Every structure is written in C-alpha cells, then in structure tokens.
Amino acid sequence: MSKGNDGAFIYADESGHSGKEIFNEQSPLYYQGAVISVGEIESKVAPIIQRYCSENGLERLHGYELGEERVNSLCLELLEALDGTQWRFHYTIIQKRYIAPTKFVDTIFDCYDNPAVHPFWYTTELFRHTLCILIDDMMEDGLDIEFWNYYLKDNLDGLIKICSALLEKAPYIFDKRASEVVTAGLSYAIANPDIFTLISARGKSAYKKQTPNIIAFSSLLTATHRFCKEYDVSVTELVHDQSDEFKGTMREYHRMFFGVDYEEDKFGGIPQYKQVEYDLGEFKLESSKKSYGLQVADLFLWLIQRDITDKNLEETKAKILDNSDDFVISRAMSLAIIEARHFQLMQKELTPEMIKAGKELNKKIKANQKSAMEK
Template identity: 85%
Template sequence: MKTKTEGAFIYADESGNSGKYIFKEESPIYYQGAVISVGNIESKVKPIIQRYCTENGLERLHGYELGEERVNNLCLDLLEALEGTQWQFHYTIIQKRYIAATKFVDTVFDCWDNPAVHPFWYTTELLRHTLCILIDDMMEDNLAIEFWNYYLKDDLNGLIKICQTLLEKAPYIFDKRACEVVTEGLDYAIKNPDIFTLISAKGKSAYKKQTPNIIAFSSLLTATHRFCKEYEVSVSELIHDQSDEFKGTMKEYHKMFFDVDFEEDKFGGIPKFKQVEYDLGTFSLESSKKSYGLQVVDLFLWLIQRDIKDKNLQETKIKILNNSDEFIISRSMSLAIIQARQFQLMQQELTPDMIKKAEALEKKIEAARQAAMQK
C-alpha cells in the first residue's frame, strides 16, 4: 500500500464512563469521540485554545464547564482552523443496558459453539440482530441484570438458570422460525453446558474487555483503518485521554488487534479479515492538559451528545456531523439494521444460478450442523 509522508494522528476521549456498571439509570449512554487527521493538528488548534484559556484563567477546555454559547464560538474557530486538513470525527454511541442482550447472544447462540443454531442466524447481520432484539424483549423483570452479574462472574449455573427462564418464554415468540432457533439453541445450551466460553473472570482485569469502554475502543481501531485506506496513510500516533482503569486493557487490545482489519460483506455476512500493510505508529494515554487535540475532541463530543435547541449550535453540530463517521450499539440501531437488510434483500435480483448455489451451500451447512449435533 502506498502511503503519504504524513501519517494519521488520532485523538480520542470518552464520556459516560461505565466500566462494568451498565445499568446505571443516571448514565444510560456511553460516548466516545475521536478526531482522526492526516498530520498533527496540535499547531493548528493551539493558538485558539491557548488564547481562550489565558483570557479566562483556565488550565484546559471542558465543554461542560463552558456552556453552549462559548462552546459554539470555540467549535466554529476550531473548524475554521482545521480547514485544508484531511480529518474526520469518529464517534461511538452505546446504549449500555443493551450490551447485556448482545453478550447473551454471543455467549449462547454462537454457531461455532452451539450447533443447534444455524450459522446464518449468527453470521448475518439481519438474523443476528433479530436474535438480539428477541433476547432483549425476553429479558424483562431484571433478568438482564441477573444475566450480567452471572456473566461477569463466569457463573455457569447462573447462566444455565437464565437459559431455562428464557426457554419458558420462547414459545411466545411470534415468528415460527425464530421461535425454533431460540428454543433449540437454548435447549442445547442447557443440555450441553460445556459449550459456554467463560472469559469474564479469567484474571483480575478480564471483565474490562466486555465493557462499553473497550467495545468503543475496538470501533475506533476499525475506524482508523477505514481512514488510513481512504487517505492512503500509515498511522503516526494514537492518543487517548488517560484512563487509569482501562489503560492496561487498551494497550493490550492495541497490541493484539490493531494490525488486523476486515472487509465487510455487502449483505452483512462474515467479514474477510486481513493483516494491514502499513505502519501502526505509537499508542499513548495522556492528560488533555498536554494535548490540544484531546481538548478539541472534548468540545466536539460534548456537542454531539446534546439535544440542542439553539439554532446556531444546531448549525455547528451539523458541520461536525457532516464530517463524521459513527458506530452505534443500541436497540433502535438493531431495529434499523434489520429493516435496512430486509429492504436490501427484497431489492436483490436472484438468478437461477444463485439460487442453485445457495441450495447447495445450505445442504452442506445443514449436513455439517447435524453431524455436530450428534457428537
């Protein structure tokens, strides 16, 4: 891959830090934001931030301390300073309680572990998100909280108990095929508890890998690869706002997974993974006092989070969104993905040859699944 001399610089910050506590009513949403740019933006934004801090006796900029009018004026100045720079604002939004449903699906309905689940139901976006919505619907009466506690403790008996409770609810699933998949998948898990891959309590910090913080960090690594491919650059530096709780896990994830990228399947199927061919630069955690880029992210992220009524602030928010890339995990996003994939499939013209190949593939998959069930 040809790369330009200047590499990509990534400045990332977060808001709504939750760790393993995903059911706090006062903080239901987790946000992460990052400015990704070709070249270092520090020298471009430094004069604006320094001047404002000096005039107002501030050590650094925090959106929540400044108020809407000041944030608006600062963002406009910063956007003007970034003109001529190739940059993008990547943000992640996670509905924290919905993580419980997605983790349950990953734990119980992973077709590679549970042969009772047809691979299409786990490997395609349309059907996997359908499972997530069904499980979220069924996890009422604090069942999601119970599951999450068992999950973080690697409590196998507790997980089986949750499966048994959900199995009692499964007959009420309206869609016949979905009812079969959920019923058969839960029943197999209950009868074959060895399929559970328990990873949350294997080590003092293992649970951190299951949190919104690390899910968002993973999405940032993927977004960085997209940016690098688009602008044909390597990575120079990734700077994340300091996090005492997650610094070790972030460094581990950066080391283990950052050199792998994937190409999405156009129908939402299994992506193709491959090793990247460019330099990955350095990774560091810093205080925003030392990074003007991190302070820019703080202001942009503060603005993105808010339901704004002021017209001027709305226009500024739109300017940022027009140059943004998003990753969202939520119930409403799952429903949107289901609707979009259904529409996509309905519009797809299927040739006789495509149908013939699909039937042959289905027979092969089903034979392998039945063989696995009989082991």
C-alpha cells in the first residue's frame, strides 16, 4: 500500500461536547465530522481560508461565527478546491441520552457474561437493538439517569437496584419471547452480581471511554479503515481538534485499537476481526488555528447539523452529503435497524436443511447455557 504524501490524511472536529454529562436537554446530540482524503488537502484549501481570514480579520474559520450565507459561499469554494481529490466526509451523530440504555444492555445482556441470555439476542443487530428499545422504554421516571450515575461510579448495588426496578416491568413487555429474555437476563444478573466487570471508575480517566467523544472517535477509526481499503492506502496522518480532557484517551485508543479492523456480517451477526496490514500513521491533536484541514471539517460539520430552509444552502449541503458516510447512535436508528433487519430476514428463503441446522445449533446453545448456569 502507498505511504507518505499519497497516504490517507484525516482532519476531525467535534461539536456538542458533553463528556459524561449526557442528559443536557439544551444539547441532546453530539457530532463529530472528519474529512478523509488521499493526500493532504492543506495546500489546496489554504489560499481560500487565508484570503478570507485576512479580509475579515479572523484567526480561523468557525461555522457558528460566520452564519449561513458566508458558510455557503466558503463551502462552495472549498468543494471546488477539493475537486479531483479522492476524499470523503465521515460524520457521527450520537443521541447522548440513548447511550444509557445501550450501555445497560451491554452490561447486563452480554451473553458472554450472562448465560441466561441467548447469544442471538446479543450478537445479532435485530435482537440487540430490540433489547435497547425495550430497556429505553422501561427506563422512565429517571431510571436512565439513576443507572448512568451508578454505572460511572461502578456502583454494583445501584446497578442491581436498577435491574430489580426493570424486572418489575418486564412482565408488561408486549412480545412474549422478549419478555422472557429480559426477565431471564435480569433475574440471573440480580442473583449473580459477580458476573459484572465494571471499569468506569477504575482510574480517574476510565469514565472517558464511555462518553460520546470516545464512541465517536472509535467510529472515525473504523471509517478510516474503510477508506484505506477502498483506495489501497496507508494512513499518513490523523489530526483531531485538540481536546485537553480526552487527549490521553484518544491517544490510547489510537495506539491500542486502530490496528484492528472488522468485517461486518451481512445479516448483522458477529463481525470478524483481524489485524490491518498497513501503516497507521501519526496521530496529532492540534488547534484549528494551525490546521486548514480542521477548519474545512468545522465548516462541513456545521452545515451537516443545520435544519436548512435556504435553497442554496440546501444544495451545498447535498453536495457534501453525496460524498459522505455516517455512523448514528439513536433511538430512531435502532428502530430503523430493527425494521431493516426484519425485512431482510423475511425475504430470505430457508431450505429444510437450513432450518434443521438452525434447530440443531439452537439445541447446542441452550445446552451450553444450561451448563453455564448450573456452575
């Protein structure tokens, strides 16, 4: 694979910073956006940004300071400057409060820790997102906030308290099988609290790994792998807007996890992980004052976030989206995944041999579950 200036360059910015405070109603969403390109883009966009900043007495470009009309004009110039470059805009949107029910599902219903949970209910997208929606529905009256506080403190007694509160609601789940799964999973967790591996409070920075910031950063690393595969390049440089709170955790994630990629299962099952075969480049945390690429990411991200009524701005946003991919964590996305996977599976023709094999596999899984629960 190619290296050096022909490798991938990533310029990433964020908006809606929250850290562990995920229930702020004034800022319900967290965004991260990154321009990923083959070769650096600084030299291509620098004349545009330098000229505008010089004419307007600015140190750097910030979308929220410029307003729609000026952002639109700048984005059109920047898109023209990138014409002929192989690039993509990757953006992540996280509904911050929805992290609570998803973390609860990961903690309680992980089939590798909780043998009462059938693996299909945790390892396949259809059923895992079904659990997330069910738990989100049940975490009313502040249970989600209560759980999140216990979770960040590794408070096991508090976690069991939440399990007990949800267990009382489990019989009212409309779908009988889902009710059985939730009831069994919660009951086993309450009776066997030693199954939990709690890590949020192990060290003063451990909680940061559970935040929207780091979830989005992980998404960016995965998007970078996809880009490198598509264009057969290594990573030369990954530049993220500086973050004093998360710089250590980002460096740790880049060092420990960036070298591993995965292949998704076409039916939303267990992905296959493997070591990447290309250079991972240099990771930098910089001020956008020092990086024109970060300023481009800032403007594109600002535009992506807008609910637009202006026709010209809408057309510019569409041009960016046409060359974008996304990663979204939200209740609405879980519902969309459930619907899409259900439709996909309903269209799949199953032979008698496949049905027989499935039944045999299910027998083995249930036997393993029973054996694990009897230990």
